[in-house]
Amino acid sequence: MTDHNQSPALSSDLAPVLAVKDLTKDYPGVRAVDNVSFSIQSGTVHCLVGENGAGKSTLVKMLTGALQPTSGSMNVNGSQYEPTNPQDARDGGIATLFQELHVVDELTVLENLTLGMERSRFGFLIKSKLEDRVVQTLYAIEPSIDPSARVSTLSVAQKQIVEIARAASSGASVIIMDEPTAALSEREVERLFAVIRRLRDSAVTVVYISHKLEEIFQLGDAVTVLRDGKHIATKQLSDVDGRSELIEMMIGRSVFQDYSPRGKISDEKVLLAKGLTNSVLRDVSFHINRGEIVGFYGPVGAGKTEIARALFGADKVAGSIEFKGHPVGRSPKEAIAAGIALVPEERRTQGLFTSLSIRENVPVMNLRRLSNNGVFRASVEHDAAVDYVNRLNIATESIDKHTEKLSGGNQQKVVFAKCLFADADLLLLDEPTRGVDVGAKTEIYDIIRNLADEGNSVAIFSSELEEVLGICDRIFLLYAGSLEAEVTNGANVDAPHILNVVTGGHVGGVQ
Amino acid sequence: MTVTANIGRSLSDDRRKMSDEAFITLLVASVAVGLFLFASLLVPNFFQLLNMLNLVTNNWAVISLGIGVSFLLVSGNFDLSVGGIVALSGVLSVWFAQATGGANALSTGLGLPYWLAITCALGGALAIGALNALFVVKFRIPSIIVTLGTMMLARGIAQVVTQGSQRNTNLPDEFGVLGNMTMFDTSVKLPVAFMLILLLIAIFIERKTVFGRLTYWIGANPIAASLSGIDKEKHVTYLYLFSSLIAGIVGILLASEFKSGYSNRGTLMEFDALVIALLGGVAIAGGFGSVVGMFFGAVILAIVTSAATGMVLSPDWQYILKAIAVFLAIVTQTWALARRNR
CATH class of the missing domain: 3.40.50.300 (P-loop containing nucleotide triphosphate hydrolases)
Incomplete structure (x- = not known):
């Protein structure tokens, strides 16, 4: 041939x-x-x-x-x-x-x-x-x-x-x-x-x-x-x-890590979503607790990105979303002000300003901290960039490096830095480790765990089972736009059952 | 962590390093100086202080328009309507200020007091800006098409008001003051002072304010800007309103300078404003550029034009010379940036 x-x-x-x-x-x-x-x-x-x-x-x-x-x-x-x-x-x-x-x-x-x-x-x-x-x-x-x-x-x-x-x-x-x-x-x-x-x-x-x-x-x-x-x-x-x-x-080092149950998670519900419905989603309802890491798992097209964008107010959706008792979901601006930040699916086209430097990327989601009566506080920007480059271990020789020249993992860390600078209490992470190397992946998981331990909530939208099983406390299983089942992660989690549900198999014996 | 130590050290090095924008601006400025010296060799009496100043002061109108156009370009939008707005606001200011009961239609106006006449003329200019914003922001029509339309609309209204000619009679005495008065006991005219102050404000906004930075973010990646909570609709609306306001003021000042409202005034100014912005290193795709660069772009264009006149070239040659200058400048910039970032 x-x-x-x-x-x-x-x-x-x-x-x-x-x-x-x-x-x-x-x-x-x-x-x-x-x-x-x-x-x-x-x-x-x-x-x-x-x-x-x-x-x-x-x-x-x-x-x-x-x-x-x-x-x-x-x-x-x-x-x-x-x-x-x-x-x-x-x-x-x-x-x-x-x-x-x-x-x-x-x-x-x-x-x-x-x-x-x-x-x-x-x-x-x-x-x-x-x-x-x-x-x-x-x-x-x-x-x-x-x-x-x-x-x-x-x-x-x-x-x-x-x-x-x-x-x-x-x-x-x-x-x-x-x-x-x-x-x-x-x-x-x-x-x-x-x-x-x-x-x-x-x-x-x-x-x-x-x-x-x-x-x-x-x-x-x-x-x-x-x-x-x-x-x-x-x-x-x-x-x-x-x-x-x-x-x-x-x-040159071993990073393989399995899920280990974290300490007691609060049952204070920070986010309540009821009946989310649009062209893809069908009556999706769930809640996220304070300090919890939840996963939304399902194949491409199951509605993961749609849920993330709906919670963030980037897409119109029917139903109600309440965050800390206040309705959200009308615009990203409102979501960020309320304390929700999104790491989007496509970091190069949706998350980063690739033609700008790390320094210029980090502060974009928190203009209030950046502004002194409208005047730009260059020192805040500079210090934030140095701080996050160090804290997230972004491999660069300078904060003035254009983000397009960073590797995928480091680009993703810059997108994380943007969200962290926004002081968000709920992070929505859409495919957070796609195209990211193993080392950076581990570091990103550590960042996520630390954030949750500090009392922030994290929602991970992923099509990698290994990822949701490795880090999430609770996993929502999606198939064709509807939330089919909820699984609590733990030592005896049933992987074949999960795969069965998200490929359209019948729900049965939900934990 | 060893990485931390490295970053700490190289950061101090990097703050001294130029940004790409500063690099391009310096390049454009050097080209302007080089061209000036070169023209001085060819054209007698070119190398004079007065001539240098004239290169800038004679172009106050285009430089002023270039400020609004540059900000919009950086945000990823065109504004081709500024030339039409110059004609419109000038003609409106004359028509509104002309006394009633003139000998014929063209010498009869609304008889408003001058301050009210120019306020209403600015309202007309802002209306065009609002129309630009409406179509670009709300209906998401490409800005090049929208502003091409409003360019013709604005000039068309000016044409109707002047019946394709001009209005220059039956005007109050104070009409000619703004465009011709000099400032602070010098020969600097008010329009030139207006341009200089506008330049300083624009540089401040661009470098030192959140508003300026928002413009770059929106131009660099509009999708990421929206997902970062930036209200780009509101911002671009402001930019169109500012650009049309500047154009409106320029139109009023020009009408005052010549004591006439002429529907062909400002013809091709929108393209000159675009050309000097591009010459000055503003990226046509948005997200990159500076007002200072645009200013030196204007100087380059002025040198080329006036040197051509000085060499007794027929004015017919001006466009070809402008074209060569534009091509050379843009090729040089692309080449220099690519080399720098290799």
Whole structure:
């Protein structure tokens, strides 16, 4: 199904499809990738892991021609590979599936698949064998997608598969996937994994980058670990001794932590939501206690973000929301004034001012503290930034660093700093650790626990079971816009039951 | 924690480092100085103090408009209506102040006292600003379209009031005072003083007030601004009202200076105001720029224009020279910023 010359039979374990040797990339003052050498065997799923800032992105950018190495060499199928732009990479047989999808919504699946490969005569498009081939490729990896469907009607997961099919049918021998499951529900993840396995069976090599370690154990043949720009190890996954070994290699310390019940939580209800209903939500009612960490768990589309935005007043919703006895939910401004802050789902587009510095980002949610009769108190801003950079351990050499240049985990900490500066008593965290490395994740969980211990309430909206089980005291299970069940976390929590509920199984034996 | 120690040390270093805005402003100012010296080599008598001052004072109107336009650009919005408002408020101030019972329609006004005439004219200007805000903020129509419409609306009303010509008769004596009076026993005219004071206020607002910072936040990321509790609708409304108020005052001062209300006054001023803001490093996408930069942008444009005149180039060449200056300035800025942030 692909154009590459190697037949599966010839791709023995000893033939690396991609090899890097002594690869180094220097930025002024920083060595982002430091003398990295490893090779990737043909027809395998090769995982690339490391904390944010470990050098994964820089490495991928060099592989795709977006950056050129300072020194070192790369080999593809045994020949020298020196891409200077993304087209070179495609010509070399390396395709990339970025987190942001590059499909054209207004075209059909087929048109998307052949985009940029059209042949024309006298300015008119001509049909070619190409179309048959891409249709076959798509059918082979995901038969359920109709080639004549308009892409705008597809789900994110299906769009992703269209992009994969485009890469595969363009003859790529290596497809790099950067956090492909970040926006997918668990069922969609399963489908993507099936696609990846089919690709591997047809001798396409997949370089798989993810923060979700369980995915790596499920899917990967081999794993390469990077830390601080250095190559730590490349191993067969069968030789890796569980998550803890992988995590240890990634961060050099052990961070695996389970939920431990916190001390007695007050039963003072700070937030009461009754009958929340809108185009997604169906009659959702719940309460949150003072000092409690609650989780809203369910797949993408179950209504998590909608609840968070409704509580924050960002979207209109029917029903009533009371916070500390006062009605809220009309505007974010009102919510913040009442003591509610939101860490939004998309930190780059909704949470951060990426073109501004850390210093300029932190104070935005508390103008009262910042204003002295309308005059800006620069010293308050400066001190707050220094304070939160230290308290949240934001890795930066300066508070004047633009937030777009921070790693994902540190960007998220800046968004947290914004909310903390707002003096909120209730924090709404929508996917707080998405795209965040393991180390920063642990730190964020510690921040959340500390906040709750100080008497603040926290609501976490997450599609990662591990996350809600790891930190929440009480978990609300959502399916298709309604709150199906409530689970109190503890040692004997029933994970299969939870998964059953949020995938549409019947509620039974609710704790 | 070792990290803490590091931050403490490098912070003191960083406070001395320039922001990107300061860097661009310095760059624009250097270009202005360089251009001035270059023009002095080519044009006889160009290198004179008086000439330098004239470059600024002759452009008081566009610089004043540039202040409102720059703030709106930083917030991510256009204002193309300011030129039309200049014509409208000028024409209205004349019409309202003209005595009743003139010889013909164009010499007959409403006969209001001058102070009331200019207050009502400012009301007309603010009405255009309110219309801009209404369509941009409430109906979420792109500002470039809205203000293109109100630009034509404002000038259209001016045209109707002057019947496509001008009104300049039957005016009270005090009508010509504001635009021509000099200040503090110097030759500085009131409009120039107005511009200077406005510049100082604008710089203060931009650098030192919460209002100024809100403008940057809204321009840098309107979605994040809303989710951070910023009432961007209210803020952008204020910005449109301020911009139209400035344009209204400029129109009244110009009408007073020439003792006439002319419907074509201020033609293309909205584009000059936009050009000097862009020349001065204000980002067309919002979130970045400064009033000081805009000021030096105006100086650059003035040097190019007046040097061309000094070199006895036909005025027909002015637009091409302006175009070259704009392209060069913007390419230089993009290049310099990219290099700095690499």
